[in-house]
Amino acid sequence: MAATKKKSRQFRKSFQLTMLALPAIIVIFIFSYIPMAGVFIAFKNINYEQGIFHSPWIGFDNFKFFFTSNDAWLVVRNTLGYNIVSIVVGTLLAIIFAILLNEIISRKALKVYQTVFFFPYFFSWVIIAYMAYSFIGPYGILTRFIEDLGFTSFDFYTETWIWPFLLSFINIWKGLGYISIIFYAGILGISQEYFEAAAIDGASKYQIIRKITIPLIMPLITIMTLLSVGKIFYSDFGLFFFVPREVGQLYPVTQVIDTYVYRMLRQSGDIGMSSAVGLFQSLMGFIIVLISNYLVKKVNDDNKLF
Amino acid sequence: MVKRLKLYKSGIIATIFILMFSLVIGACGNSNNKAGVSSPETTTPPAEGSSSPTPAADLPPVTLSWYFPGNFPQPEQDKVFTEVNKIVKEKINATIDFKPISFGDYDQKIKVIIASGEAYDIAFTSNWLNNYTQNVAKGAFLPLDELLEKYAPKSFAAIPANFWDATRVNGNIYGYINYQISARTPDVATSKALADKYGFDVNSISGKLSPDTMNLLEPYIQAVKKDHPEKALISQLSQIYEMFSFESLAGFNVPGAVSYNDDTLTVFNQFESDEYKKLAAVLRDWNAKGYLNSKERISKKQDDWADAKAGKWIMVIGGAYKPGVASLNSELGGEPYVSAPASKPYLTTGGIVATMQAISRSSKNPERAMMLLELLNTDKDLFNLLNFGIKDDHFGLNAEGLMVPGPNQQGYNPQVPWMFASNFLANVQEGMPKTVWEDTIKMNEDAEPSKLLGFSFDAEPVKGEIGKTSAVFGEFYRGIELGVINETKYNEFLSKMKDAGADKIIAEMQKQIDAWKTSK
């Protein structure tokens, strides 16, 4: 009797919670899962006369063009490289900034910083590319400054070595305000009691940060990292396409999977081929996330993604 | 373990859902698709003797949707489109559902619309936007031969037969040509004031330029450069490829070309030709001499006339030479310009299929769409309304009947006369010779037709290689045209092109040309 009562309460609880989640479940189902049925496009040679449903199957032919291209491995390397740097350095800096912001005593200064750090996020990559050009272009502010220092004829757009740093910097710079807000809000969510208790025990600032702040925002850090790891085979198209201004000599260090595929398919615009590369990118990211999630689970089950 | 099992289970459930839905959508797509294919047969009326204009009242009212690119939206486009529809309604009892798309979005948007099978009637197509042959190969457009004969006899007759032949794919016409300048050669232009000051007669090099004779320009460049180090010679591969003695078959950035004077029609890799290498060498030399201002131009994707206005150009080789071009240049450059053709103009398939309208396979009223094209290509006032806006508002006519900007020109000025219909119906702008369209037609007629006219390359079998080679071209072309890459680098370019499948493309082109030759 008691057992059935408990069960029915259990059921009611699950039911009510499910109802709470239902709107999102439905939206996700409609806008994400239903179109997923179209994944077969990657395996078809699309012909409009027959419609996409009746076009001939061609197996893995659509994948071939990418993997047989000269630069396939180069662009995969670049994609992974830039992503790893931005995940590691970007996350670290964002945590540091969040902690620093939390240490600030003046409310007013805090508000100003947060607002200002958000500026880069308001502008699209095309605009940021213009900004960059106005600094490092041949008539840019920075270029002329460098030339005034006596380095005659310094040209950012032909120096390959500088671009990995530059693109990583711009990428992190643009997202830093955004990501540090997440960690900052995470720190705000930490119960004041912990800090007070630590202060009473005479812990130093550094100790508090290491023993309380960081461990308590660890779940947030983990989830953010896991989510970015899933996208590790994708890159921010706008950053790599617009900022280097399509200067061909820079391709060896600026070309990533998304820009490469875009440039290859710009003319033919074949949807089968572009779907194939997208599927590959997702699948690789998925595998990596499954592995990392498994590792996270081993370390701390609470931090896992699913 | 239990958790993992659950995950596994949810995975299975998700898969089942996806499969179910793909079946459902598949079924819907199926029925829709059938309707789409059968509609042209059922709706084409047995219009016997309809070559005589049908009175509008007899026609059932229809709405025709038309996708086209340009500098859209224009602030007052709705006002103009309403006026256009008044006339169209009266003449052929149709209403145009205008779908103007900005240049930058057009390719993406029309691709999705075509792929999804959405119904529309007319779309702009060409060899550079909404790719014509690719779409024809994939079955996106309707064959137009019969429709042209029945519903557009006047405009069909107004365009020479060899132009129509250029649009044929496997014997059928799929594109309605927007008649315009098709005989193409680059335009050599320089500011009149500069030319006068340094005693350069642009006509002295008229039609004489080739990679061998580039030195004809050197004295002038050198003299200007001495006094004006900020000025440069402007030329780009994308602008001057029509100066070469060969025709590129799949775009200037894809290997595969045939010489104009080669009767055997042998395809070769133009980047490996002496002509290309010579030009690269000249540009390298000129860069070394500082003529090109490469350093500041390398991070610009394309040279534009804003620089000319700011006094940074010595001369430009690019654009297309055509009657009246000097006055266009003067408008863009903000001062009087003089012009000459760079080389002998040729009439190529590429020049003809550059501006066309196609009727969609998904169109429910293809015959009415064709009537609309006929109307646009024969009604001068209608065309000018669509092209330049409302008279005395967006444009005006001076005493001689030449067009001048209206008080409200910024309200509607899409600047794409070649996009709507035959360019030769357009009002002649003030400053242009009055006979500019007659002259242009004459230039088209006088140009030597390419031996490949009527052959169109189907890129489908080598689309992967074309993608790869055009990516290689993208990496090197700016370096070549600015003369900053040395011979070793150029050879690297060639070997990368080879790795990307240049030979396979060329072999495929040769195969198709040989087949075309025997079928002729």
Add this chain to the structure above:
Amino acid sequence: MSFRRTLPQILIHLLLILFGISCIIPLISIISISLSDENSIIQNGYSFVPQGFNFSSYAYVLYKPLQLLSALKTSLIVSIVGTLISLIITAGIAYVLSREDYKYKSSLSFYVFFTMLFNGGLVPTYMLISKYLHLKNTIWVLILPYLAIPWFILLLRSFMQKIPHSIIESCMIDGASELRIFFKIILPLAKPGLATIGLFIVLQYWNDWWLSLLYIEKESLVPLQYMLYRMINNIEFLTSSTNAMPPGMNTSIIPAETARMAMAILAAGPMLVVFPFFQKYFVKGLTVGAVKG
């Protein structure tokens, strides 16, 4: 206050100010470009001080301001309505996922996460939205697809996981329904998280041009950000030599760089006002500890 205590503060401020400057400087440079004269930029190069100070580029962009105002209206409606609905929906599922005792927690998390990586691609999505849902050219097409974004859901879940389970437990013993707990207890406790995600959702709606590019063909429904994107993208197309447009066909006089910058400033401007609105929730004291105490 002793020097030992103020020194770290000074160093922190110094570091933050340095980064702050790197965020402001580019903004100043584009404002300066937007107020400059195009010719003098080409001749003299870029600088922080506008050259030939004038507002002509703003006059150009604001020609026929009705269009701009209608775009602003669309952007505002989409951002406000979208954010309100999306925040509730996102919070609902995020809370459920944060509950350790929810039976389907793991499967549901996976259900959400899976869509972050895999999608049906452009064409199937387009077919669904335009052919089957008939949302093309409606304001809903700009709102509905972004109502439940997995990245926001999972992020908010992490924020909510910090709410001690004991609070929920004690409410349940009092006999409160799950819905009541959610609205009366959870939402107020999760304010910093909700404010963060809310801000991100606003920005997502405000900055989006992709949905309008695909699904909006009616000028009256075009949002501000797409207007900017369209203009810039058009220029990118016309000034890129790899577009394969035959030479000589482009006779358009493209808007000067100064006008593009003016447009960028106009499109980003309103968001600078929104930020402080959300900021007021980033305040210590709204947190769990405070409520408990």
